[in-house]
Amino acid sequence: MADGQGILVIGELAGSELALVTREALSAARSLSGALGGEPVSLVIAGADLGDAPQQGISAGADTVYTVVSPVLEGTPPDAVVAVAERAAQVASPRYVIGSKTLLGRDVLPRVAFRLGTALAQDCATLEVDSQQRLVATRPVYGGSAIAKVACLQTPAVAALRPKSVEPLEPDASRIGEIKTLDIQLDDSVVKARVVDRTERPSEGIRLEDAKVVVSGGRGLGGPEGFEPLKDLASLIGGAVGASRAVCDAGWLPSSYQVGLTGKTVTPDLYIAVGISGASQHMAGCSSARAIVAINKDAGANIFKEARFGVVGDWQKVLPAFIDQLHELLQ
Amino acid sequence: MPLRIVVTAKQVIDPETPASAFRIDPQALQVLPPASVPPVVNGFDEQAIEAALQIKDAAPDTNVTVLSIGASFAMDVMKKPLAMGADELVLVQDDALVNSPDPSVAVHVLAAAIRKLGDVDLVLCGRQASDWDNAQVPLGLAEKLGLAVTTIAKRVAVENGIARIERVLPDGSETVEITLPALVTVSNELGQARYPTLRGIMAAGRKAPTIWSVADVGLDMSSLTPGLELVGLALPESGAACEFIEGEDDADAGRKLALKLREAKLV
Numbered sequence: 001m002a003d004g005q006g007i008l009v010i011g012e013l014a015g016s017e018l019a020l021v022t023r024e025a026l027s028a029a030r031s032l033s034g035a036l037g038g039e040p041v042s043l044v045i046a047g048a049d050l051g052d053a054p055q056q057g058i059s060a061g062a063d064t065v066y067t068v069v070s071p072v073l074e075g076t077p078p079d080a081v082v083a084v085a086e087r088a089a090q091v092a093s094p095r096y097v098i099g100s101k102t103l104l105g106r107d108v109l110p111r112v113a114f115r116l117g118t119a120l121a122q123d124c125a126t127l128e129v130d131s132q133q134r135l136v137a138t139r140p141v142y143g144g145s146a147i148a149k150v151a152c153l154q155t156p157a158v159a160a161l162r163p164k165s166v167e168p169l170e171p172d173a174s175r176i177g178e179i180k181t182l183d184i185q186l187d188d189s190v191v192k193a194r195v196v197d198r199t200e201r202p203s204e205g206i207r208l209e210d211a212k213v214v215v216s217g218g219r220g221l222g223g224p225e226g227f228e229p230l231k232d233l234a235s236l237i238g239g240a241v242g243a244s245r246a247v248c249d250a251g252w253l254p255s256s257y258q259v260g261l262t263g264k265t266v267t268p269d270l271y272i273a274v275g276i277s278g279a280s281q282h283m284a285g286c287s288s289a290r291a292i293v294a295i296n297k298d299a300g301a302n303i304f305k306e307a308r309f310g311v312v313g314d315w316q317k318v319l320p321a322f323i324d325q326l327h328e329l330l331q
Numbered sequence: 332m333p334l335r336i337v338v339t340a341k342q343v344i345d346p347e348t349p350a351s352a353f354r355i356d357p358q359a360l361q362v363l364p365p366a367s368v369p370p371v372v373n374g375f376d377e378q379a380i381e382a383a384l385q386i387k388d389a390a391p392d393t394n395v396t397v398l399s400i401g402a403s404f405a406m407d408v409m410k411k412p413l414a415m416g417a418d419e420l421v422l423v424q425d426d427a428l429v430n431s432p433d434p435s436v437a438v439h440v441l442a443a444a445i446r447k448l449g450d451v452d453l454v455l456c457g458r459q460a461s462d463w464d465n466a467q468v469p470l471g472l473a474e475k476l477g478l479a480v481t482t483i484a485k486r487v488a489v490e491n492g493i494a495r496i497e498r499v500l501p502d503g504s505e506t507v508e509i510t511l512p513a514l515v516t517v518s519n520e521l522g523q524a525r526y527p528t529l530r531g532i533m534a535a536g537r538k539a540p541t542i543w544s545v546a547d548v549g550l551d552m553s554s555l556t557p558g559l560e561l562v563g564l565a566l567p568e569s570g571a572a573c574e575f576i577e578g579e580d581d582a583d584a585g586r587k588l589a590l591k592l593r594e595a596k597l598v
Contacts, residue, residue: 079479103501107482110434110467114474119435119558122465136562141432141463142362143346145353148432148463149563154556192479192513196495197506213598237598245519255520256502261464262519264501270597281346281461291597293588294573302350307573309595311588313581321585329593 010099016051021100023168026061044088058177118154143281213239220275278303375457381524413535414527438471485520
């Protein structure tokens with residue numbers, strides 16, 4: 001596949017809709033296509049039921065959509081999605097393959113890259129084309145302490161786009177594209193890692209990933225009881241509660257609350273960090289917030305480097321007065 | 332047949348290194364190891380070792396071999412897995428094994444070393460290394476070795492040739508079963524790895540690691556195809572300067588912060 005052309009996006013579904021991350025990846029692919037003189041953008045989507053997602057893919061920027069519908073894809077087992085993505089890359093013979101760094105993408109994209117004879121540009125914040133038409137990505141490394149720029153040396157290049165780093169295109173229903181069934185035989189034997197049980201623990205109230213306001217607590221809160229005022233604050237201003245990894249590792253809150261490199265990435269308008277020192281691996285999950293507000297007793301804490309407003313003080317004294325004052329203002 | 336487990340482990344710069352001691356050389360495209368902070372075994376890899384030792388606790392004849400690759404090693408650091416209870420330590424040491432954000436070479440070398448080790452039932456890896464945060468050597472390794480794979484385990488058990496893995500999901504968990512041989516990556520939700528005991532440290536002191544070169548595992552570096560090239564390295568730009576809100580006391584600062592956020596239309 002040395003002479004690839006065009007960009008293939010590995011799509012994901014959210015229910016029976018095209019996932020937002022895939023609309024973002026299509027938007028990135030269209031920009032890259034522009035830089036390559038208008039090479040075509042294709043999309044592959046696979047599932048037990050695709051609903052209207054293929055058409056949504058065209059509206060969001062795809063010229064060709066390859067579809068796979070199979071009961072084997074129920075619950076999107078990574079083993080099956082890897083097989084689909086590999087097949088789509090053989091058929092489309094692209095220059096670049098772009099996916100999203102999601103729960104599924106983290107399992108699928110490295111395997112796809114290695115099957116295609118290369119390695120993955122992981123967790124990319126930006127993607128661009130260099131003068132030799134190589135795909136070049138910037139990505140956080142060392143827990144966000146440094147930013148690396150990597151160039152993909154093989155064709156196809158494979159990259160995982162960090163969610164929420166690119167604005168999706170406005171859906172355009174007048175865009176014209178082609179929907180094709182991908183020629184692949186899937187049966188249950190492809191799935192080697194079998195899910196035998198799944199426990200969903202839906203978050204209470206607003207989802208962290210969608211929240212406009214996030215109130216997060218760290219080790220500085222001293223224990224699980226420290227989160228009670230944070231929950232009050234979150235419900236007062238319509239936000240969600242988050243936590244640092246130390247808090248989840250200590251068992252104060254379930255891991256679903258964890259914000260950071262290995263937890264959730266949040267992009268609220270306002271991120272209030274209480275008793276969080278701001279280790280780079282935590283900041284990797286919240287640095288895209290429009291404004292960070294920090295309350296911490298240590299004036300040298302890293303969190304203040306990225307905060308817009310800060311209070312150096314004892315959260316047990318700062319927070320109740322802060323909440324009371326907000327209460328008054330919001331009445 | 333007793334179970335044979337290989338755990339991959341990487342020596343990394345301590346991720347707790349204070350930001351003030353974190354230095355890069357943007358010309359040489361290198362992160363400079365801080366002089367005052369010793370390296371550590373990657374934290375997720377320690378948890379993978381813990382997962383292996385938990386399996387060994389249940390089936391004591393299990394062999395746990397820890398495998399690492401690199402240009403050089405701090406031997407007291409890399410012997411920690413032995414002190415924790417691992418049976419063997421294998422180091423593939425070669426000047427050519429520079430620490431790079433391209434996982435291609437690591438995948439080839441680790442795969443060749445695991446093949447040389449022979450019949451392996453289970454490969455356990457940390458979910459990612461805290462230096463390049465690539466989270467792809469384990470998955471590449473599974474592809475290269477043709478192993479079934481699952482990721483981000485918080486519990487791994489083996490019974491009758493089947494691995495049963497509890498995985499962390501963003502909003503819950505799931506249980507996955509894989510017929511061995513398989514590769515599983517382990518996440519921090521597994522919990523704190525055990526501390527070496529005094530007896531373990533003494534025993535580790537008497538064990539010599541097996542040291543192989545790249546040629547010993549049957550590879551020629553010049554034949555390995557790179558996938559990625561590092562072309563830039565920089566420190567992140569720090570955001571806008573923080574405006575510190577002060578008051579007569581902490582409570583007053585809290586009230587003023589609320590007024591400030593209202594004024595800035597953030598609430």
